[in-house]
Amino acid sequence: MIATGTLAPDFELYSTLDQQLRLSELRGKKVILAFYPANWSPVCDDQMNLYNEMGKYFARHNAQLIGISVDSKWSHLAFCEHNKFHFPLLADFEPKGEVARLYEVYNDKTGECQRALYVLDEDGIIRWSYLSPVGINPGADGILNALEELDNVKSTNQ
Template structure:
């Protein structure tokens, strides 16, 4: 996991509509950048739908949500449409951004060691600096956690 207080690595990936999106496109906004293993799986669907449900409140606090996985643009489009997701999903099939953010790690699945995406969320400030980070997040609780962190920052 990358260190809090360091610049977030910039990237350019395709979104669910095939448009190129860069992290620097969101300069001046807070970014909740969450990495997840795979579209249309139980945990990832719970997490995405929880972000969907809280998206209006997150937006009210000047933040955007970006979800990244190794899935394709086409897979992301189907996922977005199926669950009416109002935020950007970014495709990283080459895993370059997943590696840059140190979320590709060895995991144990069904007793075997495999490389996979560790569910991780970063909060990046308006200047592109990592303000907070958490790995091995609980999918259904992750969005509420970050909404509360953004609200708490505003009240300081």
């Protein structure tokens, strides 16, 4: 994975059928990038449903969650509607897995993203990352720790 302290590579991907989201548009907010293998697979379901409950806690840290997989925007639309997700899923679909490769979390054998997390600060710098075994839902504690630490560092510097 990309080393912490590095500027997160910028990208633009479809977040809805007709809108693209550019990472750099989110400057000023912390960003959680959650790469995951596939819509509809059991562990991904659990993981994303868990994160979907956490909007309030992420907002408390001025953080926005983004899910990324190689599924198409149509698959994302159905997956989002089915689970009532309140955060965007980006389609790393064409060229397939390009952003996942950029973030060093593409699995060439399965043609899917690995299960990986990045936390970026308000300036788009990578501050924390975690690669989870593909069959294991990493939960949210690592993300919350990282967000808390970022806020603590900021408050002691002020």
